[in-house]
Amino acid sequence: MDTKHKILDEALTLFSEKGFANVFVNEIAERVGIKAPSLYKHYKSKQAIFDAIIDEMNHRFEQQAQALTIDGTDPAADAEVYKNMDEDHLVKLGTDLFKYYLHDSYTRRFRKMLTIEQFQDKDLARVYSQQYFDMPLSYQGMLLGLLVSQGLLVTENVPIMTLHFYAPIYMLLTVCDREPEREQEALKLMEEHIRQFDKLYGRNF
């Protein structure tokens, strides 16, 4: 990784732990292994570093959205995947989703940074809501909608069913972000949540 990227990487780590205002260019430089003034060979200000992080993230998000949309517009392929979905598969789906969000380094740091900075301006607020509310609900709504059309789940209101699926996952995620030592507890609740979700929405005999 070249210096320019390393700066973004270390800055993101620090911003996600302490917030933009509590990080000194000094610390960023130190972690990168250079002196503070050298940072300015790469970015014209501390703010510019922050902005570059946001830009990079928007870029990744666009790609991601693209990818998901492509998958989504091909229900046939996805339907295949979920053909013989059962409770255990659903648990795995949810748990994997949870673990990915929780452990993927970039995702996690970005989410935490955004959590801290979300009230600074409307743009950041919008990005947060998009990423951790609208997009997950829309994407997972699509997947769960497939399960409904396959007759594996039953509901008259897919969006609310999706909310019931995702909101607990989101909430447990925020707990682990602030108290990582509660991950085991959270995973246990996750599994119980999904099993109960399956019982509630699964076709009952």
Next chain:
Amino acid sequence: MDTKHKILDEALTLFSEKGFANVFVNEIAERVGIKAPSLYKHYKSKQAIFDAIIDEMNHRFEQQAQALTIDGTDPAADAEVYKNMDEDHLVKLGTDLFKYYLHDSYTRRFRKMLTIEQFQDKDLARVYSQQYFDMPLSYQGMLLGLLVSQGLLVTENVPIMTLHFYAPIYMLLTVCDREPEREQEALKLMEEHIRQFDKLYGRNF
């Protein structure tokens, strides 16, 4: 309200909007209607103001916990209240809870401040989780447990049922905190959420 309290009040407002590090003692003083140096007649530093806010909150929380526990240990009284609970009552219960959390000025500002500062140290993280995860789940679990013992709701796992009730409320709350203009949308989802919750867990005929 005396100056000493007004300082805490205005500081809390500012901290909840911009975070501790982005607020200048200047701004606090201005809102209080005094000059910055006069603040130091009341608190020995900016940090001391923050600490006083936390102390005051801990105080309020203890009182609150006390009150809730007292109610809770008298199931007879509460049971009376929920004797003829139906879906509309449940919607009202949830909506009121939501609106209280959302609009109560102190609660809202405190929650937003904690959202920003939660990663600064373990104490703040613990307080956040206590207030917005553990306590609500435990208190609402008690209430919903009553409804179960009354036969109004059916489940084998009250804690997870409580998670299903509360997590969507919490999530919609965080959306409104960052994008207040989405309150109507959130209220609509709230109502649908609870109606569906009632259908899922309500005694089915």
Next chain:
DNA sequence: ATTATAAGCTAATTCAGATTAGCCGTCAAG
């Protein structure tokens, strides 16, 4: 009446932390 304390003000002071100036070595392109 006197005095002590509380609470305000203006005018410094301090200091940390972002940024700039200006120098140096490296290396690839011409």
Next chain:
DNA sequence: CTTGACGGCTAATCTGAATTAGCTTATAAT
């Protein structure tokens, strides 16, 4: 070979924001 861009360094500089000094007035207690 030499030149210029790149990326690093040290030593300033600049700024802004917290805090302190020291004065003043009002009020309440002795």
